[in-house]
Amino acid sequence: MNIKGKLLIIGGKEDRSDNHIEMKECNSKFSPYEILRLLAASNNDRIEIITTASSEPEDLKKTYTETFSKLGFNNFGFMHVCDGSENTEYIERVRQAKTVFFTGGDQNRICETLVKSPIVQLLKDKYNNEEGFMVAGTSAGAMCMPEVIISEAENGEAILDNDIDLGNGLGLLNYALVDTHFVHRGRFGRLSHAVLLNRDLYGLGLGEDTALLIEKGHLATCKGSGMVVVISAKEVTQTNVSKASEGSPVYAENLKVHLLTDNCRFNFEEGKMDTVSQSNDTKSI
Template sequence: MGITLPKGRLILIGGAEDKGENLVPIAPHNKQFVHLEILKELVSEKSMDDRIEVITTASSFAVEVRASYEKAFGKVGYTNVGFMDIQSITEAKNEEYLERVNKADTIMFSGGDQFKIATIISGSPIAEVICKRYKNDPTFTVAGTSAGAMVMSKLMIQSGGTNEALIDYDLRISSGLGLIEDCIIDTHFISRGRFGRLAHAVISNSGQLGIGLGEDTALLIRKGRKAQCLGSGMVVIIDSRYIEQTNVSDVEKGDPIYVDNLRVHLLVRNCQFNIRTCKLSYTNIKTENE
C-alpha cells in the first residue's frame, strides 16, 4: 500500500512575520514584498469569518503575544479569533479547549520555547485532535511561527548546536508533535546563523530533510509534500541523502564533524518544492496586492 498523505495544510513560519507594522528589515530591498502575506494564508478558503485559535503555550509573554496578533489579525480582516494559553499538561486535557480545537478552522502555535510545547501538548487529547484533523480534513490548517514551527516535526531541535564547528554531543534532539515526519525544522535561520545547527541535525539523523526558515518567510505545505515559499526572505533546504564522507558515526565527544557533498536548495517567494522528490520549480505569480 502507498503512503497515506495528510489532507490538511501546514504553514511553517520562520518567525518575525510581517504584522503590518513596517518592521521587516528586508522589506525596503525586496520588490516582491507583500504586506501581511503570510498571515493572510492562515485560512484555506480566504474566509474572514473562519475560526482561528492561537495557542500561546510556548510564550512566557502570552498577554503581549495576544495583543500583537489581535492587532495584526484586525489589519488582515479576521473577525473570529481566539487565544488559548495552555500552560500545563492538565490544561491540555481541558474539555473547553478540546471543543474549541475541534471547531477551529485554523490552529496556530506562537513562538517561544518549542520544548515547552512538546512537553505540554504532545500526547495530549488536544494534540490527538490536531493530528487527526490535519490528516483527514482538507479545510483544516495548522500553522506555527518560530518555536511553533519547529515543534511540527517528528524529530525536533531542542537546543544547542550553536558552535562555529559542528561538535558532537552539543546538539540536543527530542520529539515534536509529528505532523511532518521526514523533516527537521529550524527558524530565524539566516539572522541567527543556524546553518551549522540544522546541518548537524540532518547529518546525525539519516533520511531527514532540513528546513531552515528565514524571518518573515514561510513554507505552505499541502498534502504533506507540496511546499510553496511565502514571504520576503529565504528558505534553505538541506539534503543529506547524497553525503559521501562524514565522521558523524564514529566521532568522539567534543570532536568536530566533517561532511562531504551535502546538498542545499535556496527557495524564495513563488518557489514550489516537492519534499518527497526534492524538486524545485519557480513561477512568477503576481498577487492582487502587488
C-alpha cells in the first residue's frame, strides 16, 4: 500500500521550553527545536494536540503553547479526550487538521480510551490517504502508535520470563514495537524481550530529543541530538524465550542491533540502512 501520510515518533524530553537537553552542550550537530519544527510545513498548518495520556493536561497546554509560539506556530489547539469519543467536535477538528500530536504520559490511557474510537479510524484513513498529513507522538504518545505496545515492563539486569506485558496499540505502525527514553532509562532488555516474543517485528528504541520521521510507511529518517536503536530478532538462532519458566533469565543468539543518528535512514521493507547524509557527504552503508 502506498501510504501518503507521515509518522513522527519522538523518544521524549524533546527540546521545548521546560526541558534541559543534556546533548545540547556536547553534540556539535545540535539544532534547536529540530524535531518539533517537523510538526508543520507551514506556520499556519493546523495542529491538534491530544493530551489524553497525561494526568496534568493543563501543564502540558502551557508548555506547548510557549514552545509553539517560539516556533512561530499560530494555528493549534488542545483536545483532552476522556472517553471513546464520539464527540463530533473532536472528530471534525481531527478531520481538518494537518497534524495530530499525542503528548506523553501513560500509553495505556491513550489506548484504553481511543483504540477502537472513530478518532483513530479517522487518523488511519487520513494517514493512509492524505498527502502530507502527519500523526506524531512523544514518549507515551509514540509508544501507543504500533499494533503491539509495551504496556508494562521491568528494567532489570536480566531479561526474566513474565517481566513484560504487551497490549493493543493504535495500529498506525505495523512492523515495529516502540520504546522511549530508551538510552537514559536503560530499556534495552525490555525492548529485546518484546521483539523476542514478536520476532516478525523490529524494536525501535528512541533516545531522548530524538525521533524517527517515517514516510511512505517504511522509510524512517532519524532526527535529533541522540540516537535510535533498532533491534531485530528475525535471525535469532537460539533462544529460550518460549520455554523459560517464570522468573528465569532469557537468552538469545544473533540478536541484531543497528544504531541510527541524525539523518540516518532505515528501510523497513529491506531491513537495512539506506544512506547516511552528514553535512555534504553521502555514503552507502
